[in-house]
Amino acid sequence: MSNVKLAVIFYTMSGTNYQMAKWAEEGAKEAGAEVKVLKAEELAPQSVIEANEAWKATVEKTKDVPVATSADLEWADAIIFSIPTRFGNMPSQMKQFLDTQGGLWASGKTINKVVSGMTSAQNPHGGQEATLLSLYTSMMHWGAIIVSPGYTDEVLFGAGGNPYGTSVTVDQDGNMVEDVEGAVKHQAKRTVTVADWVIKGIQ
Amino acid sequence: MSNVKLAVIFYTMSGTNYQMAKWAEEGAKEAGAEVKVLKAEELAPQSVIEANEAWKATVEKTKDVPVATSADLEWADAIIFSIPTRFGNMPSQMKQFLDTQGGLWASGKTINKVVSGMTSAQNPHGGQEATLLSLYTSMMHWGAIIVSPGYTDEVLFGAGGNPYGTSVTVDQDGNMVEDVEGAVKHQAKRTVTVADWVIKGIQ
Amino acid sequence: MSNVKLAVIFYTMSGTNYQMAKWAEEGAKEAGAEVKVLKAEELAPQSVIEANEAWKATVEKTKDVPVATSADLEWADAIIFSIPTRFGNMPSQMKQFLDTQGGLWASGKTINKVVSGMTSAQNPHGGQEATLLSLYTSMMHWGAIIVSPGYTDEVLFGAGGNPYGTSVTVDQDGNMVEDVEGAVKHQAKRTVTVADWVIKGIQ
Amino acid sequence: MSNVKLAVIFYTMSGTNYQMAKWAEEGAKEAGAEVKVLKAEELAPQSVIEANEAWKATVEKTKDVPVATSADLEWADAIIFSIPTRFGNMPSQMKQFLDTQGGLWASGKTINKVVSGMTSAQNPHGGQEATLLSLYTSMMHWGAIIVSPGYTDEVLFGAGGNPYGTSVTVDQDGNMVEDVEGAVKHQAKRTVTVADWVIKGIQ
Numbered sequence: 001m002s003n004v005k006l007a008v009i010f011y012t013m014s015g016t017n018y019q020m021a022k023w024a025e026e027g028a029k030e031a032g033a034e035v036k037v038l039k040a041e042e043l044a045p046q047s048v049i050e051a052n053e054a055w056k057a058t059v060e061k062t063k064d065v066p067v068a069t070s071a072d073l074e075w076a077d078a079i080i081f082s083i084p085t086r087f088g089n090m091p092s093q094m095k096q097f098l099d100t101q102g103g104l105w106a107s108g109k110t111i112n113k114v115v116s117g118m119t120s121a122q123n124p125h126g127g128q129e130a131t132l133l134s135l136y137t138s139m140m141h142w143g144a145i146i147v148s149p150g151y152t153d154e155v156l157f158g159a160g161g162n163p164y165g166t167s168v169t170v171d172q173d174g175n176m177v178e179d180v181e182g183a184v185k186h187q188a189k190r191t192v193t194v195a196d197w198v199i200k201g202i203q
Numbered sequence: 204m205s206n207v208k209l210a211v212i213f214y215t216m217s218g219t220n221y222q223m224a225k226w227a228e229e230g231a232k233e234a235g236a237e238v239k240v241l242k243a244e245e246l247a248p249q250s251v252i253e254a255n256e257a258w259k260a261t262v263e264k265t266k267d268v269p270v271a272t273s274a275d276l277e278w279a280d281a282i283i284f285s286i287p288t289r290f291g292n293m294p295s296q297m298k299q300f301l302d303t304q305g306g307l308w309a310s311g312k313t314i315n316k317v318v319s320g321m322t323s324a325q326n327p328h329g330g331q332e333a334t335l336l337s338l339y340t341s342m343m344h345w346g347a348i349i350v351s352p353g354y355t356d357e358v359l360f361g362a363g364g365n366p367y368g369t370s371v372t373v374d375q376d377g378n379m380v381e382d383v384e385g386a387v388k389h390q391a392k393r394t395v396t397v398a399d400w401v402i403k404g405i406q
Numbered sequence: 407m408s409n410v411k412l413a414v415i416f417y418t419m420s421g422t423n424y425q426m427a428k429w430a431e432e433g434a435k436e437a438g439a440e441v442k443v444l445k446a447e448e449l450a451p452q453s454v455i456e457a458n459e460a461w462k463a464t465v466e467k468t469k470d471v472p473v474a475t476s477a478d479l480e481w482a483d484a485i486i487f488s489i490p491t492r493f494g495n496m497p498s499q500m501k502q503f504l505d506t507q508g509g510l511w512a513s514g515k516t517i518n519k520v521v522s523g524m525t526s527a528q529n530p531h532g533g534q535e536a537t538l539l540s541l542y543t544s545m546m547h548w549g550a551i552i553v554s555p556g557y558t559d560e561v562l563f564g565a566g567g568n569p570y571g572t573s574v575t576v577d578q579d580g581n582m583v584e585d586v587e588g589a590v591k592h593q594a595k596r597t598v599t600v601a602d603w604v605i606k607g608i609q
Numbered sequence: 610m611s612n613v614k615l616a617v618i619f620y621t622m623s624g625t626n627y628q629m630a631k632w633a634e635e636g637a638k639e640a641g642a643e644v645k646v647l648k649a650e651e652l653a654p655q656s657v658i659e660a661n662e663a664w665k666a667t668v669e670k671t672k673d674v675p676v677a678t679s680a681d682l683e684w685a686d687a688i689i690f691s692i693p694t695r696f697g698n699m700p701s702q703m704k705q706f707l708d709t710q711g712g713l714w715a716s717g718k719t720i721n722k723v724v725s726g727m728t729s730a731q732n733p734h735g736g737q738e739a740t741l742l743s744l745y746t747s748m749m750h751w752g753a754i755i756v757s758p759g760y761t762d763e764v765l766f767g768a769g770g771n772p773y774g775t776s777v778t779v780d781q782d783g784n785m786v787e788d789v790e791g792a793v794k795h796q797a798k799r800t801v802t803v804a805d806w807v808i809k810g811i812q
Contacts, residue, residue: 043449043502087511087544088332088366089495092502096449099492111761123364129291129332130367130543136755137536137742138493141772143759145803146745150752152720161326163291163750164333194754194807201806246652246705290714290747292698295705299652302695314558333746336543339552340739341696344569346556348600349542353549355517366547397551400607401600494738494772529770535697535738536773567732569697570739 001032002199004192007076009068010083011040011093014174015058016120017082018065020166020184024080024118027185033192036076038068040093054174068097070104078114078195079144080188081135084170085119085127089134098138110142112202114195116149116187117165120176124160128167136164147194149187159183204235205402207395210279212271213286214243214296217377218261219323220285221268223369223387227283227321230388236395239279241271243296257377271300273307281317281398282347283391284338287373288322288330292337301341313345315405317398319352319390320368323379327363331370339367350397352390362386407438408605410598413482415474416489417446417499420580421464422526423488424471426572426590430486430524433591439598442482444474446503460580474503476510484520484601485550486594487541490576491525491533495540504544516548518608520601522555522593523571526582530566534573542570553600555593565589610641611808613801616685618677619692620649620702623783624667625729626691627674629775629793633689633727636794642801645685647677649702663783677706679713687723687804688753689797690744693779694728694736698743707747719751721811723804725758725796726774729785733769737776745773756803758796768792 006028010021018039025035039062042049049055066072073079083090090098104110117135121128136146149156150163159166159180166184169177209231213224221242228238242265245252252258269275276282286293293301307313320338324331339349352359353366362369362383369387372380412434416427424445431441445468448455455461472478479485489496496504510516523541527534542552555562556569565572565586572590575583615637619630627648634644648671651658658664675681682688692699699707713719726744730737745755758765759772768775768789775793778786 043498086501086505087547089501089540089544092449092498092505095492095495095501096498099498105493105760108761111759123360124327125331125363125365125367125370127332127366127543127547128328129330130336133333133336133742133746134495134540134543136745136749137533137540137773138495140745140755140757140759141493141533143757143761143772146749146755146757148749148752148755150720150749151714152717152752157326160328162328163330163752164328164746167328194810197806197810198803200810201803246701289704289708290750292704292743292747295652295701295708298695298698298704299701302701308557308696311558314556330746330750336539337698337743337746339542339546340539340570340736340743341698343542343552343554343556344696344736346554346558346569349546349552349554351546351549351552353517353546354511355514355549366549367543397604397607400603404600404603404606529766530733531737531769531771531773531776533738533772534734535736536742539739539742563732566734568734569736570734573734 001196004033004078004195005076006033006035006078006192007038007072008035008080009038009040011091012058013055014170016170016176017084018062020082020118023181023184024188027188028192031189031192036072037065038072039065040097041067043093043096070101073104074109077199078191080116080191082118085121085131088127088130090131105142112198113144114147114191114198115139115144116147116191119167120170122170124169128162129164132164145198147191149190152190153186155182155186204399207236207281207398208279209236209238209281209395210241210275211238211283212241212243214294215261216258217373219373219379220287221265223321224285226384226387227391230391231395234392234395239275240268241275242268243300244270246296246299273304276307277312280402281394283319283394285321288324288334291330291333293334308345315401316347317350317394317401318342318347319350319394322370323373325373327372331365332367335367348401350394352393355393356389358385358389407602410439410484410601411482412439412441412484412598413444413478414441414486415444415446417497418464419461420576422576422582423490424468426488426524429587429590430594433594434598437595437598442478443471444478445471446499447473449499449502476507479510480515483605484597486522486597488524491527491537494533494536496537511548518604519550520553520597520604521545521550522553522597526574526576528576530575534568535570538570551604553597555596558596559592561588561592610805613642613687613804614685615642615644615687615801616647616681617644617689618647618649620700621667622664623779624670625779625785626693627671629691629727632790632793633797636797637801640798640801645681646674647681648674649706650676652702652705679710682713683718686808687800689725689800691727694730694740697736697739699740714751721807722753723756723800723807724748724753725756725800728774728776729779731779733778737771738773741773754807756800758799761799762795764791764795
């Protein structure tokens, strides 16, 4: 593999999507990619976070993760987004990150990024498909090449068989219901593999 | 309740969506509605059906169910569609039924129909959200009023919490994985309740 | 008409969606509704706004418009959202407003709101359909009743025939390309008319 | 370029999507691809077609175009679908073609096909975005690599700037309103270029 650069950009309150991002990092590194794990900047006031024990703990746990920037997108050949669903759509924090990339977009630098997405929800059908499809709609505006997992590996069936991207259900105690580690790693490998083809092709 | 007329229109190979249609019928009748259960016309050749034991049995079981027509849509105040997913979208059989309603649509007779949808898939995330959202997109062209279940009742959480409509996973033996009977009945009642408001409002 | 309460909630940088919101207000008032025009809270830093003449002028022009709150949603029987597209999806500012309604949602107070959406884009097909469909996906999570215009009036064809909601193209000078005033007013009337039916039905 | 094989599969009543398919063929051939232009099989009865002069003429004009088969999909490295919108979704004829590819799909032979879509509608916003997004949803089930045009060339703006695929409005006389020939050719070239990268990468 050529030196594929992957940005895994997540937003999380409970830590789920951070865990998924780290699994994606592992999978992509195993495939030989260079990986940056990055977080979307928080929009919530500190006081709101402080009032929620789980959220506060997650913020503490991810405090050394760099905030994603336009430069990271420019650097990346491939991008994996990992986001919880908020009413069947990405959280405002990730949307704000995308919305502020108008300059990068206008300069054509989002073109041909290889993109894939992952998500989580509190209900099995709580937006796990809709959130990913909405993400890909935005990515089409960017001229990205969209590589969802489809049914490209047996491991995906055990994770719920979401062809748009790995998705997990989170129970009321904040635990993941399905075992999605293998699916995430497969998705990450698939993403960087296609990115490798694109890099070599563009050269 | 005024005399709400509900058409429950399904397509099925395995019988799942017929079962869901019958539960919807029960729920709507309990709420006082007049109900027609109808099937979308088959497009597959008889020889293909004959070669598939389960499909053949379903066709036999539903042979006395009338095929849905434009007249049924005109008659109905509310419509519940029950369809399996085919690659994240409704089956061609149901699409064909919709596509052939151009005359009804052009005459304005699809306007203000109260519409809701149900679906099934082989994987938990195998298009159960996407199929319903796609159905509603078409219904917006019809000028329909869209009433999905959202999270309007506790029973919906047990059925997987799909806010776009009741959805069920069907295992390899053709059995439903989740217990969705209560969710279907709730959805049917909600649909005819809103239809009742619309009927009274229009008068 | 009963005393329908309509919240028209917009986000705008160029003023387009404020203008559309005001037309919606006019249309709804003509139909007898009580209307609040409200804006989604800004997320951009003041310095960024100051550096953009057109944006700065819009912020000045809308400075007396109240910021939308949960209390406004609770008050409203019907909601019309008016939003520019950002990469085929609503702007982060409006998403942030939706995301912070978790409390209202959890208490069941978003159920049966009658909802409709309007949008604008720089290109004729720059997300004008996708943005509205994505909005409605979120509204299904809320248990809302979705009333898009469909093809319910001749005036809609002149405005581009977007069945999901009125949409307008904005040229490089910030001017609206299509004449959508009539379409907006029709959509507003349709929305409050259905809300009237729902109010009377619930009583 | 390696010997990229492109299948351009259309459905048409008015001839518009056949014209677009032929422009795609031209563009792809200029880029060095081998191209098959294919049609989805008709579902309408002959008597219905005969009763519609324009439709009958189109059927006559396309009578020598081969009907698309599973073998064509297996043969192809890239697929461009060209379809009119029917209520914001592909026509049943194309859906039927997709639905009958279950065997190909189950054998993994749809994986990594490079896919792009084009569409037409009678209204500027009559489903031109929704239809393409729905097509891509199905393609994700196939494990396809999705390459929409985004804003990858200036020519796209003149064609309406639909980032999901070239779309055209057809007036009441059956004429295309926008000049989309250049956009179609660009999209075709982009599609086969990415397919070329994928082919070389897989080798």
